[in-house]
Amino acid sequence: MTTDLSLLTTAAAKWESAAKDFEGVQKTYDSQVKSIGYDGSWTGEANLQARPNMQKTSDQYAAAAKEARAVATLLRDAQAQFTELRGKLKSVVAEAEKNGLKVSEDGTVSSTAPTDRAALHDPDYQAVLAREANKRADWAQKITDMVKVFDDADHGVRMALTAAVQDTDILDGIPNSFNAKAEGDLEKAEAKETIRLAQKLKDGKKLDPDELAEAPWLFRDVAQDKKASQLVLATMGPDGTIELTNRLNGLAGSGDKSHREAYDAIQSGLAGTVSAATSDPKSPFYEKWRDGLRKVGTKNFGSKTDPVYGYQSFVGLMEHNKRYGKQFLNDLGDDIIAAEKKDKDIWTQWRPHPGISSDPLDHLLGVMSANPDAATSFLDPGAEGKNDHLGYLLKDRRWPKVAMNGPGALLAQDDPTTKAGLGLAIEAAATGHAPLADGARPSPEARHNEAQARVMHDTIEFLDQGTSTEVPTNLRRPVANALAEYTVDTHNILSTVNPDMIRNAERGYWDPDGTGKVHMAVRRDHLTQVMRGLSEDPDAYGALHSAETDYIARELDKLPGDATRDSISSTLGKSGAALGAYSAIREDVSNDHRSQAYANADWKTKVAYHIIGGLVTPLPVGPEAFRFGDGAQRLVDTWAFSMANDMKAHADTKANAEISDHYLDATNQMTLMVDGWAKEHQIDTRTDAGKKHVESLTLQMLSNFTSGNKFASESLTGTGN
Structure with a gap:
């Protein structure tokens, strides 16, 4: 320094x-x-x-x-x-x-x-x-x-x-002669050496120890410069780049563990060159490279019985670096969709290949989730509804299968990882940030723009199948994370009959005062049915319920200690109705699991542990983040710590499920949270006046619980009018 x-x-x-x-x-x-x-x-x-x-x-x-x-x-x-x-x-x-x-x-x-x-x-x-x-x-x-x-x-x-300063002409008869081909451009010098090593690897030759030590940092350093990266890729071409990728996959997966780390690092550097080289969609290199990639994207680099297509290898390479430009990600997604529409079974997996993405579109969506603007652009249907990517992925696409030999026949089954990338891309597209890490708490009052709200709305509409809504396994948690960040909207949708929400339900969003504070709008029954589908995953339900609890705590914390029942009826009534809807969803999941007593108890226990675990993860802080004050945090703690302490005393799944039932029961949760609010405002519940005041507030919440619970139950059972 x-x-x-x-x-x-x-x-x-x-x-x-x-x-x-x-x-x-x-x-x-x-x-x-x-x-x-x-x-x-x-x-x-x-x-x-x-x-x-x-x-x-x-x-x-x-x-x-x-x-x-x-x-x-x-x-x-x-x-x-x-x-x-x-x-x-x-x-x-x-x-x-x-x-x-x-x-x-x-x-x-x-x-x-x-x-x-x-x-x-x-x-x-x-x-x-x-x-x-x-x-x-x-x-x-x-x-x-x-x-x-x-x-x-x-x-x-x-x-x-x-x-x-090296002698580059060993045939001139002059030992250690001066270098007539000395390269004075730093980026070109690095690019030329990178190309030499890349060609050597592509041709099936091994790097000597010095070259293997040099290659990782050299590839990384070239990836820092757009022109050097473009020179490397232009020389290799899409075809040569894919051949090099396949070669590196083989070397990284070989038994030579001592060199595996070096080959992994080379792959990361090569992926970085793709990122840097494609960062400028207006450069002469860009369209030429994209056109070349289209030509080899569906080329079989494997055998007839075990095909490996160009896009599969290329996207597998991209997964070694998550920083790619919005235009390149969107263009590549378009090109892969165009390719698979011509051959819907092209990505069938005959056997797994380490480092190669069997479903390049889903894996690309996973990469795209690291660039939320790109994900939003790719999935947003647009104000006119002209972009059909989200509908194609959630409704129309024939997702690739895994082929396997069965007794006397060829069998095909779903890939257990299918739609994992799509889930992450939806989360990023609807929230405007990268997918949350495990255990992170969604920000229930996050702000969104129109495009993000459209993605969230259309995701709900495409997933909704009525009372029998089932959400694919790998979509449940990421979509729940995204929806939890719309809690300010879902809270109102589940708890009120809002004319603006109803009026804009088909459009998908509305801006009440023209200030850019966009709200997502969707039909109440559709929202309830999709939330029920998401809740098959206890962590997904836990994320939604936790966000609702955080939001209620935030709303309660805003109420002054001398608030009258009438002045706070809206806040308390909405909270009761929203928790009523959550109770209906939880009950519906439990009813489905009654034939599997352990599964039901396990689901309830996991929900409770998810909510308790969220306490140790602070909410994000930032200009657009949820402002969660100490008072609101204590309101949540009053309820959740009581649940945690009871569960610590029991190791039995059945007992913990009963504890979960007790604390997730809306009556008990609301009573504990209002009691916590009273303590925050020094209301002495030991006095008759203090006790009556708190009871009055609790009853106000409970009075709306029944209506919220009834509507949600009818939406889930189809018994409503």
């Missing part, structure tokens, strides 16, 4: 001066020595012998100048690159410090949060500690990533300088 990089330009100037000196010597030599052998004044056998040597000497002076000038240029490029990277690293460190962290000289990130005994024993402070730990880890990783880029750049400069 403190190295004087100007020394590189000083050295470059001296090398440039040396180049001029060599050019001056060559000029003198040519005019005063070489000319004698070529101007006709000297003839005979001696002249014939001398002329080739004179030419070689002249060429060496020219090569020396070329080499010196290349070194000078490389040093200047290195100085510019190192200066830029150091600036970026300093910016990352400065941003970390702005976020309340300390960064030591060796890059260690520490927190400035208080650690005194009183703070550590404050229950609310545990959430602070969790947030601080996540923040430290995030910024430490950012700093590590930047240092790694810097280190790769340093390796690249060293390699380019070494290559520039």
Whole structure:
């Protein structure tokens, strides 16, 4: 960080001066020595012998100048690159410090949060500690990533300088001669070496130990530069890139464990070159590459009985790097759909191939989920409903099967991973952020734009099948995560007859005051039926119920301590009705499982543990995030910690299921939360006045529970009018 990089330009100037000196010597030599052998004044056998040597000497002076000038240029490029990277690293460190962290000289990130005994024993402070730990880890990783880029750049400069001074013509008869082909462009020098190693691997040859050590960082470093990446891919071509990918898959999956990590790193670097090279859809390279990829996307790189198609290998490569441009992801998705519409069985899996995506479209959607804007663009039907991607994926597509030999026949079954990528893409497209990590809490009051709301609305409409709605297994949790972030809308849809919601249910969204605070609208019965389908997964139900609980706590926390029953009837009534709908959904799932007593108990227990586990994961913080105050957190804690403590005392699944039933019962949950609200506002429930006030508020919530529960039950059983 403190190295004087100007020394590189000083050295470059001296090398440039040396180049001029060599050019001056060559000029003198040519005019005063070489000319004698070529101007006709000297003839005979001696002249014939001398002329080739004179030419070689002249060429060496020219090569020396070329080499010196290349070194000078490389040093200047290195100085510019190192200066830029150091600036970026300093910016990352400065941003970390702005976020309340300390960064030591060796890059260690520490927190400035208080650690005194009183703070550590404050229950609310545990959430602070969790947030601080996540923040430290995030910024430490950012700093590590930047240092790694810097280190790769340093390796690249060293390699380019070494290559520039190497003898590239071993047949000229001059040992250790100057390099007449010295490359002075740093990116081109790295790209050429990368191409050499890539071609060697593609051709089935093994890298020697030095090359294998060099290749991972070289591929990574090339991936940092768009032009270098385009040069590598243009030279290899889509066909050669896929052949190289297949070769790397074989090497990474071979028994040579000592080299597996290196080959995995090469794959990641190669995927990075795809990311960098395709980042500019307006570049001349882009359309040429896309066109070439279309041609080999359906080419069989395997055998007739065990086909491996180009798109399968290529998307498998892409999974080694999740950072791709929106346009490339969307274009590639379009091209894969076009290909499979011509041959609907093309992606049938005959046997698994490590590193190769048997269903390239679903795996591409998984990659796309890391770029939420791309996912939204790809799945959004649009204001006019012209984009049919979401409908195709949820309704029309014939999802690939896994083929296997059965007794006397060829059998086909569903791939257990099917639609996993689609689920992640829907979550990203509907929320505007990457899919949540396991255990993370959805933000129930997150904001959305029109496109995101359309994706959420249409997902519900396409999934709805009436009272028999079944949601594919791998869609349940990610769609529930997305829907949980629309809790401010689902809360109102489940609890009220809102004219605006009804009026905009078909359109899918509405902006009540034109400020960009878009709400998702959908039919109440359709929402209930899809929520029931999602809830086959206890974690999905847990995510939805937790978000509803968080939102109710937030609404209760906003009520002042002296609020009257009339002034807060809307808040309490909606909360009761919404929890009534959740009770109906939970009861319907339980009824389906009555023939499997253990399965029913297991489902209930998992729901409870999901809700309890969410307590240790703070809600996200940010300008668009859910503002969850300490008071609201305590309202949730009052209820959930009571459940957790009871479950800790029992190891029996049946007993824990009964505990889950008790605390998830809307009457008990609402009573505990209102009681917690009273304590937050110093309402003494030991007095008659305080007791009556809390009872009045609880009854207000319970009065609407019945209507919410009744409508949801009728939606699920088809018994309504």
